Amino acid sequence: MDAAALWERYQNWLYYHPGLGFYLDISRIRFDDEFVTKMKPKFEKAFTDMKALEAGAIANPDENRMVGHYWLRNPELAPTAEIKAEIEQTIAEIETFVSQIHAGAIHPPQADKFTDIISIGIGGSALGPQFVSVALAPDLPPMNIHFIDNTDPEGIDRTLVPLKDNLSTTLVIVISKSGGTPEPRNGMIEVKKAYEKENLDFSAHAVAITGVGSNLDKQATQEGWLARFPMSDWIGGRTSELSVVGLLPAALQGIDIREMIAGAKEMDIATRKPELATNPAALLALSWYFTGDGRGLKDMVVLPYKDSLLLFSRYLQQLVMESLGKEKDLDGNTVYQGIAVYGNKGSTDQHAYVQQLREGVANFFLTFIEVLQDRQGVSSEIDPDMTAGDYLSGFLQGTRKALYDNHRDSITVTIPVVNPKSVGALIALYERSVSFYASLINVNAYHQPGVEAGKKAATVILDLQKKVLEVLREKSEPCSLQEIADLTGSSAEVEAIYKILRHLHANERGVVLAGDLGKPDSLEISLNK
Numbered sequence: 001m002d003a004a005a006l007w008e009r010y011q012n013w014l015y016y017h018p019g020l021g022f023y024l025d026i027s028r029i030r031f032d033d034e035f036v037t038k039m040k041p042k043f044e045k046a047f048t049d050m051k052a053l054e055a056g057a058i059a060n061p062d063e064n065r066m067v068g069h070y071w072l073r074n075p076e077l078a079p080t081a082e083i084k085a086e087i088e089q090t091i092a093e094i095e096t097f098v099s100q101i102h103a104g105a106i107h108p109p110q111a112d113k114f115t116d117i118i119s120i121g122i123g124g125s126a127l128g129p130q131f132v133s134v135a136l137a138p139d140l141p142p143m144n145i146h147f148i149d150n151t152d153p154e155g156i157d158r159t160l161v162p163l164k165d166n167l168s169t170t171l172v173i174v175i176s177k178s179g180g181t182p183e184p185r186n187g188m189i190e191v192k193k194a195y196e197k198e199n200l201d202f203s204a205h206a207v208a209i210t211g212v213g214s215n216l217d218k219q220a221t222q223e224g225w226l227a228r229f230p231m232s233d234w235i236g237g238r239t240s241e242l243s244v245v246g247l248l249p250a251a252l253q254g255i256d257i258r259e260m261i262a263g264a265k266e267m268d269i270a271t272r273k274p275e276l277a278t279n280p281a282a283l284l285a286l287s288w289y290f291t292g293d294g295r296g297l298k299d300m301v302v303l304p305y306k307d308s309l310l311l312f313s314r315y316l317q318q319l320v321m322e323s324l325g326k327e328k329d330l331d332g333n334t335v336y337q338g339i340a341v342y343g344n345k346g347s348t349d350q351h352a353y354v355q356q357l358r359e360g361v362a363n364f365f366l367t368f369i370e371v372l373q374d375r376q377g378v379s380s381e382i383d384p385d386m387t388a389g390d391y392l393s394g395f396l397q398g399t400r401k402a403l404y405d406n407h408r409d410s411i412t413v414t415i416p417v418v419n420p421k422s423v424g425a426l427i428a429l430y431e432r433s434v435s436f437y438a439s440l441i442n443v444n445a446y447h448q449p450g451v452e453a454g455k456k457a458a459t460v461i462l463d464l465q466k467k468v469l470e471v472l473r474e475k476s477e478p479c480s481l482q483e484i485a486d487l488t489g490s491s492a493e494v495e496a497i498y499k500i501l502r503h504l505h506a507n508e509r510g511v512v513l514a515g516d517l518g519k520p521d522s523l524e525i526s527l528n529k
Contacts (some may be wrong), residue, residue, distance in 0.1 A: 019266055021372075021416035026281045028400065028410045029365070031290040036276070039289065039440075046439035053435065054272075055079060060236075060446040065379050066466050067446045068232070069431060070237040073265040073424075076133055090230060090244055091257075097227055098251040102142050102275070106226065109204050114171045116163060117145040118191060119249050121175035122183035124237030124318060125209075128427075129249045131315040132241060132260075133425050135308045141253045142323040143171070148187040156190050167198050171252070174511045175209040175245055179216030179233045182458075188216075209244055228280055236446060238319045239431055242424065256420045263424030271432040281432035282359050287411055288339060288437050291365040295337065295441075296324070299447075301357065302343035304369035305396045312369065313343035316430060323434045323445040337443050347395040354399060358406050366403060367411040373417040376417075397471075464490060465500045469527075478514065478524035494520075501525055 001009070006027070015024040053059050056079030059067040069079040071087060078084040100106040104113045119129055126149035133145050146159050163170055172191055176184040195202040207227045208220035220228050229244045240246060242264055247257045271281035292298045300320065302313035325338030344352070346368070357364065374389025382388055400410055413429075415422040438445035468487040472479070479487070481501075485494045498520045504511040513524040 015278070016284060017280070018264075019271055020263065020270075020422065021463070022267075022422070022425060023370075023412075023414035024283055025412040025414070026283050026287045028412075029287040029290055030409055032287070035290060036266070036286070038371075038377050039286060040276065042440050044274075044275050046285070046436045049439045050272070050432070050435060059444070061444075063233075063447070065446075066234040067236065069232040069236070069242065070268055072235075072242045073261045075269060080089070083232075084263075084347055086230070086232065091247070091261075093229065094244060094248050094251055094257070098248070101252065108169055108171075109201060110170045114143060114169055114205075116149060116170040117143050117249060117252055118159065118163070118172045119145060120148045120173065120187040120191065120427040121173065121245070122149055122181060123185070124240050124323075125175040125245050126243030127238075127311075127315045127318050128246045130245055131311040132250050132255065133253060134311050134422060135418055136250070136255045136420055137253045138255075141255075143252050145249060146263075148191070149183070151183045151186040153190070157188060160191065160194050165196070167195060168200055170205060171207065171226075172202070172205050173207045173209060173232075173249060174216060176216050177211045177214065177233070177235075177237070179210050179214035179219070182455075185216075207248075209248065210315070220398070222450050238322055241427055242503055259420035260424035260427075263421035265424075266421075267425040267428035268432070271429065281429055283438055283441060284411065284429070284433040285436035287365070288433070289440050289484050291409055292339060295335075297363075298340045299340040299342065299364040301364045301366045302341060302369065303346040303349060303366060303399075304343075304371075305392055306369065306371040306418055307345065309369055309371070310345050312426070313341065317341045319430055320434055322451065324438060324442040324443065325450065327450070328443075328446060333444070335399070335441070337441050338435075346399070347392060350395060350399055354403075357408060358403055362408060364408070366400075366408065368400060368410060368412040370396055370412055370414040371416075371418055372414060402513050415500035461496060461500070464488065464493060465504075466494060468497055468500055472511070472525065472527045473529075475526070478512075478526040481520060481523060481525065483484075484525060 010025065010027040013025070013027045016022070053067055054070050054077055056066050059065060060352050062176050066079070068078065070085065071083060073086045074115070075084040075087040078087060087492045097106070101114055119126070121129070126147055130149070137145070147164060148156055148159050174184060174188045179185070192202045195205065203225050206220065206225040207229070208225055209229045210216040210229050211233060212230050217228060229248060231244065234327055235243045243263060247260070249259065251257045268464070271279055273279045276282045276286065289299070302316055304310070317395070317476050320339055320341045325336060327336055327339070329335045343349070357366065374387065374392070379387035381390055382391070400412065403410055415426065435447055467490070468484055471487045472485055481494050481498055485491050485497050489498065501511050501513065510528045512526045512528060514524040514526070517523070
């Protein structure tokens with residue numbers, strides 16, 4: 001296609017939202033008019049599905065739950081008066097609590113104000129708040145935030161050790177809908193022990209975001225935690241950033257949460273239109289479908305050309321991959337669906353993997369995230385008539401052209417500036433795009449049986465560890481791996497038992513491994529007693 005034809009195609013497919021200053025360019029995805037016509041019936045169904053979802057249809061049949069993140073930015077859409085009141089009340093409670101924290105009306109026992117936050121969560125309860133913090137937290141926030149998002153002991157230490165002298169002025173937010181998810185539970189226990197070690201009252205520093213009546217809710221009530229905020233069952237982790245999960249940490253950092261909500265609401269209105277050509281989320285879903293032939297045959301590489309959007313691709317990984325990565329479709333057919341997402345930032349990663357993107361395996365499509373405003377204020381010139389921001393813009397445009405010239409397709413999403421309104425709009429755009437695409441490929445975007453399977457398998461391993469230790473405590477002589485497996489009634493799990501014992505031995509947990517460590521069958525195992 002020559003330059004004139006490309007320019008015409010660009011203008012024909014350019015979407016612009018004046019209220020948000022938002023652009024979407026899908027002109028470098030090589031679909032034709034025939035493909036668009038063929039997809040229209042699928043999109044008619046997707047628009048109908050979306051209308052039912054927002055009206056309160058059971059979208060997660062595994063847990064008999066509605067999916068209501070859209071109601072968070074427009075409570076008037078909520079299917080009941082009770083849900084509407086709950087949304088409005090929660091936002092008001094967040095704002096009141098944050099105001100009292102910042103003013104010192106609520107303060108730690110040994111200081112006038114809280115200075116720091118530890119946010120403990122996993123998955124969407126961590127990825128969303130982390131992305132928003134990096135994107136939007138002011139240079140000098142009223143409170144500095146730190147995250148514990150795993151059950152890695154060394155990772156927990158890396159968060160806690162630098163905060164040791166500030167624990168007395170640190171607020172701890174524990175986020176877990178059920179209260180039983182191992183990672184946030186373990187993080188909470190570790191942090192609680194750190195407070196006790198410093199003779200600090202953990203309860204006077206702790207806030208729970210959890211389901212009403214959950215184990216965590218009961219614990220927070222019994223121990224008299226500082227505050228509790230409800231996490232509704234119709235909010236999934238990967239779509240929870242504009243719920244209390246994301247809004248409370250954001251507000252504590254001085255981020256304008258009302259603007260985030262407003263941006264998402266405005267994008268929701270735009271993506272609710274039942275017309276393919278004027279609906280940016282539908283245009284994204286169309287592009288994803290075309291590039292991967294509706295089967296996820298190409299990966300989604302996300303390159304934001306802005307340092308503050310560094311974590312956007314990581315945030316999208318969960319939103320897209322957990323929502324769309326499914327073995328079965330809604331009719332029970334085995335389909336192995338999904339879109340792999342990876343990326344970091346431009347132009348840094350032009351020096352990391354664009355060489356392969358341009359000349360290697362063409363198993364991807366690219367999404368450029370462009371930000372028009374370079375910085376607040378005027379930039380100085382690096383060269384005559386050139387600023388650092390001009391170079392960044394040039395690198396984006398040059399990479400887009402170089403890739404397209406070698407038959408690598410791309411999408412460009414453009415926002416005017418990184419601020420709460422534009423970030424809220426980006427979150428809403430991709431939430432809706434995932435929903436549309438899920439309808440196009442006939443999968444349920446709102447359940448995650450693969451994640452649950454992994455949790456169940458992990459529980460089996462942890463139960464086996466208890467049995468292994470019981471056997472070793474009862475034995476007076478060293479045992480082989482197979483003997484331990486037989487005594488635990490797990491004869492087929494020798495490899496798992498070996499890895500359990502190797503881990504305990506490496507952490508000086510009383511397990512003695514005598515023999516050649518490179519030949520597991522030679523080992524004689526016992527406990528230090």
